[in-house]
Amino acid sequence: MGKKGKSAHLFGVLISNKAWREMTKNKTPYRLQQLAKVNSSVNFNMYFFNMRQVDTKAKTISAYYYDPADGKWKKDIFPYPDVLYRRGGATKRDRARFKKFMKQCRRNGTVFLNPAQLGNWEIYNYFNKVESLQEYLLETILFREPDDLMNMLFRHEKVYLKGVTGRKGKNVMRVSVLPDNIFQTKNYSHRKDKVRIYEFDNFDDLIAYVKSFYKGKNFMVQEAIELLEVEDRIIDLRAELQRNKSGEIDITGVSARVSQKNSPITINSVAYPVQEFFETIGMPFTQRMKLKQDINHFLRLVYTETEKKYGKFAEIGIDFGLTKDFKIKFIECNSQSAKVSLLKAYGEEAFNHALLNILQSAEQELQIKKGAEEDQGCFTRMKVKTADYWDGFTEWVKEGWKKL
Numbered sequence: 304m305g306k307k308g309k310s311a312h313l314f315g316v317l318i319s320n321k322a323w324r325e326m327t328k329n330k331t332p333y334r335l336q337q338l339a340k341v342n343s344s345v346n347f348n349m350y351f352f353n354m355r356q357v358d359t360k361a362k363t364i365s366a367y368y369y370d371p372a373d374g375k376w377k378k379d380i381f382p383y384p385d386v387l388y389r390r391g392g393a394t395k396r397d398r399a400r401f402k403k404f405m406k407q408c409r410r411n412g413t414v415f416l417n418p419a420q421l422g423n424w425e426i427y428n429y430f431n432k433v434e435s436l437q438e439y440l441l442e443t444i445l446f447r448e449p450d451d452l453m454n455m456l457f458r459h460e461k462v463y464l465k466g467v468t469g470r471k472g473k474n475v476m477r478v479s480v481l482p483d484n485i486f487q488t489k490n491y492s493h494r495k496d497k498v499r500i501y502e503f504d505n506f507d508d509l510i511a512y513v514k515s516f517y518k519g520k521n522f523m524v525q526e527a528i529e530l531l532e533v534e535d536r537i538i539d540l541r542a543e544l545q546r547n548k549s550g551e552i553d554i555t556g557v558s559a560r561v562s563q564k565n566s567p568i569t570i571n572s573v574a575y576p577v578q579e580f581f582e583t584i585g586m587p588f589t590q591r592m593k594l595k596q597d598i599n600h601f602l603r604l605v606y607t608e609t610e611k612k613y614g615k616f617a618e619i620g621i622d623f624g625l626t627k628d629f630k631i632k633f634i635e636c637n638s639q640s641a642k643v644s645l646l647k648a649y650g651e652e653a654f655n656h657a658l659l660n661i662l663q664s665a666e667q668e669l670q671i672k673k674g675a676e677e678d679q680g681c682f683t684r685m686k687v688k689t690a691d692y693w694d695g696f697t698e699w700v701k702e703g704w705k706k707l
Contacts, residue, residue: 312669314347314662315364315384319391323353326367331376334641335390339369341655345662350381354397357404383408386665388416388617389639414668416617416661417638421609424467424523426636433608439601439623439633442526449510452524456480461527463567464513466520476516477527477567478509488512489567498566528624528632531584537562539569539634540577540625541644542602545618548663552606554599555657558644574647594629601631609636617664618657 322332335351342349350366357364364381387408393401408415427443430436444451446464455462456478466474476490481502486509488501503509531538538561547553559580560569575583577598581591605621620640624632646654 312347312386313381313384314342314349314386314388314665315366315381316349316351317387317389317391318351318353320353320355320394322391323351323356326351326376329376331367337651337655338658341658342369342662343371344659345666347386347662347665348381350379350384352381353391354393354401354404357400359400359403359407362407383411384413385669386414386416388661388665391639392420412672414665414672415614416665416668418616419613419638420468421613421619421636421638422468423465423635424521426609427523427525429612430608430633435604436608436633439605439631441528441632444524446522446524449506452478452510452513453506455524455526456486459526463525463527464517465523465525466517467523474517474520474522475568476513478513479527489565490516491563491566491568491570493570498563500565528634529626530624531627533561533584535564537566537569538580538625540598540623541574542598542621542623543618543640543642543645543657544602544606544621545657545660546615546664546667547660548667550664550667552603553660554602555660556645556649556653557598557602558648560644572644574644576648590629597631598623601633605633605636615668617661617668 316335316338318326318335322335325332326335339349348368350364350368352364352366356366362383364383365378366381367376367378368381369375370377424443424445427440430440431443442455442459444455445467446452452462452464461477461479464474464476464478473493476488479487479489481487484504486503486506488499488503488509490499491497492499501512503512538559540557540559542557543555545553545555557577558574559577560572560574562569562572578591578595581594586594601623602621606616606619609619610616616638618638618640620637620642622634622637624634626632642654642657645657
């Protein structure tokens, strides 16, 4: 078993298969190194694993852990965690094992720091029913037939197509109606690291291309935001929020992301602190302060409303846009943020602060759980004592009646 630190609590970090392969090559990803480093101030018994290392019969996990005594990563066998922090999911091959593992963890009372993946359509569908969020939402529908796309283009001229789940801008395409009824598509190719632009002179050809792009997978059609732009580069914002050691929501940083030229998304973008960006575009001080307050209110509202449906989160990354008249529009949530923009815009200190918040939030959740278990134990003991008292009283009454 792995070495115990000051805390006997087991903190399991579920990572992607790609990250696991890197660890097996002694190339631990930077973000995992930083998490282990920050853990030195909290001292969980922390280990890192992917789903293929989980033995659901023995309820054990083969995992890597960092040994600060000699500064090396080592491998060992661990019991199931007291706290689970998901940094990666499960592939189709591992899905059945993942479901069983999660079910077993729930039975064991494991604390989940990010209890759900926040799918694009599921979140939008839920937020559509929350009155306080209506002003921040864009018209969004689930694609079922070609007329769905045609009608949205007729109303908005520009729309975004998005997979119902997905991260890092994958399965995202912008469709626009150009003069002379030409349909233009733009999407970012991760594999080739470039923007692909195609044009179609009839709607049937557009639909054929869209269907081949999504390969039978469900996708959404969403009204496009008229985002702020600088030299054909769109700008959106990413906020990183966590619950801190007091259980309060901490907005660690809001980053303005500037896309590559003509890209429909801000992947592989340059990122700046939002205040610096507002100063760069010459926004007056009073307007900056008012917009900052509005943004903070929006972010806390999204966080708390998300928790009402899914339960408490240790962290949420929130993407949103500003229109050209500085109206706030929600884009998506992420419960497993890589914090790329935070690191670019604010540096390692802010990045580590976000990680520390997550670990200290886990500590607080364990304390709350312990208190609840103690209260339950006390309540059970009181019930037993009360039952013993009434049993004794009943016997006393019976004996009294016999004597009479």
